[in-house]
Amino acid sequence: MFEEDFQDDLREYQLFISHNGEGDEEYLGFIQRLIEARDFEWKDHGIPGKNNPDELQHQIENADIVIILSGLYSKHHDLIKTQVDLARQLDKPIVLIRPYGLEEVPAELEKIAEGVVGWNRVCIVERIQESLEKE
Template sequence: MFEDDLREYQLFISHNGEGDEEYLTFIRKLIEAHDFQWQDHGVPGKTSKDELKQQIEPVDLVIILSGLYSKHHDLIGAQVDIARELNKPIVLIRPYGLEEVPSELEDIAVDVVGWNRVCIVETIQESLNMD
């Protein structure tokens, strides 16, 4: 087996504090990737700065669902700020069904990807193997 087959990726997936449909759709995409082991450290409902920092500290990578950014700008912005503060790489997911992403997020992301499950997994793996 390859090393990537054995690795469990520690992720923080941006959330709005509730069960937003875009968040739930993204989680389903990762669950469908049977050859990809991961754990989401994001805890919807826990949204204070200290709670977010505790969620982001142990992760390998932060995934920002850019579709949530326009609806929950302050919360997603806080998640991005904490990720940058902790020097966590950020992968940006395009808004579902759209190509445009906020330029301020695109500028800080190591990569931008759409909603194709295979592309998402490959982007996460490649983003963490860049060191």
């Protein structure tokens, strides 16, 4: 019974996770990290493949926070830049995820992010929660 009550109290975090299209390895790996996170309910409003500015704006409007996978930035610069620009226009906090296995992140993204984290699921969840508590 206690577990059920606890589950009912969990907040569902509304996320927009940067994407470039269906099947991207970095995106799928990140989603798997969130799935494995304990006691963290979330919904991704990002829809891979729906990448025109109007579609992206609608996706980001419905999110509380924007997660940028910085490993996608060099491969899909224009798309990720559009996602970042929309997040800033909509005044959404941005959390930057380092490229898997690397420490370096693009300086222009690091300047605007609420925080930068690696791929540790506990650190990711904490950074999301802390960024939203600041609001």
